[in-house]
Amino acid sequence: MIYSNMLKILIPLVISSCLYSCSQSNSAEHAPKHVPLKLVRDVKIIKKGEVQRGQGLYQALKNISIENEMALNLINQLRDEVEFSKLKVGDKLEAIFNQRNDLLRFSFSQNSYETHVVTFNKSTNKWDYSLETLETYWQPRMIEGSLKAGSSLEQDLLAMGLERSVVNEVVNVLLCKVNFRMNARQGDNYQVLLNERKHDDKTVQTQVLYTSYEGIRAGKHKSYYYEDEEKSSTYSAHYTSNGQALINSGLRYPLSRLHVRSGYGWRRHPVTGKRAMHRGVDLRGRAGASVHAVAAGKVVISSYNQFAGNKVAIRHKDKSTSFYYHLSKRHVKVGDWVRSHQVIGKVGATGRVTGAHLHFGFKDTRGRWMNPLNKRMIATPKLSGSRLVKLQNQVASIEGTIADIKISEKTNYLVANLREIKGPSKYDDLASYYLEL
Known part of the structure; x- marks a missing residue:
């Protein structure tokens, strides 16, 4: 009797225990697994x-x-x-x-x-x-030849594979001394010394260091490229050996260096962000740098307004007018007569600007705005002082390079290989390199 009663109690307990165990097992199987969080890197x-x-x-x-x-x-x-x-x-x-x-x-x-x-x-x-x-090196290359019947210097240089921009530079320099239309003749001799910048054995930049042209009617003429120490210097140009500039122009640059921050024409204004006509060019300039008159003339404006800041305008002899805005100081007043390259003010950041620069504008003889960079300008008609001395040193270096290239053409002495030169920090000029060979 007692045994029977005990079974009645134990059986439900066992069944209940089994059911509870199954329930726990199923719930464990279906419970969500806790996966450790992984750090997700920023995707660029x-x-x-x-x-x-x-x-x-x-x-x-x-x-x-x-x-x-x-x-x-x-x-x-x-x-x-x-x-x-x-x-x-x-x-x-x-x-x-x-x-x-x-x-x-x-x-x-x-x-x-x-x-x-x-x-x-x-x-x-x-x-x-x-x-x-990237690492680059400079290597000189001499090009020379004689004009053939029915040919021209421009055609010959293009046929030799020179880029149009390089050919134009050579021809424009020589045009200052040679009237090709009247005096060029078959048999005239020419030479061009190039300095080519190389990257992976490809030419990525070309400088025209020297040009020479000689003919019975044309005479003999040489030009040398002078490179100023300051980057983008307006004095870096072609000159004769005595420092005469080989650019025909009566206008001088308003700054000693030329870096265009914003060009002429329609643009998005750097302050307002709105599209507007820009009647001039913005030239990079250090605050306080001298601003020069591009030509002689009479000061017709010397004033201030909220947009142009301190501004000066000069009427020139041909009735054209040059404009200079955002000056920190004005050194001339209305009615003053100024000479070419006279200091008329200092670069500043007056008016509506984002920083110091010179806005340079130009009106033609009919009073219409034009791109001032379409006017041909020079830094100086003739180098003098320390710049003339530096030019003479560079002329000697160029002549030395030409002489060594001629020697290398006649012998197996390969002096024109400049692959080891990484930049001006190793040698002040090419002549120094050759002296060490």
């Missing part, structure tokens, strides 16, 4: 593009997802380093974004060995600029 989105034919810079930037407001910011950051007025088809752009579509890095390149980069600095909340360069 890279967009690349090139300037296409008929495109402006803003259109090219828009093609890589950079809208106008950010584009204006980037352009303002790069104006002092990049001459966007020289924008050309094929210039390369690259933008790097994060997953939130924030721009992290932008790069712009107009050749294969230099890249301008702006990177966002989180700690300063500003954009940092840097220039990335």
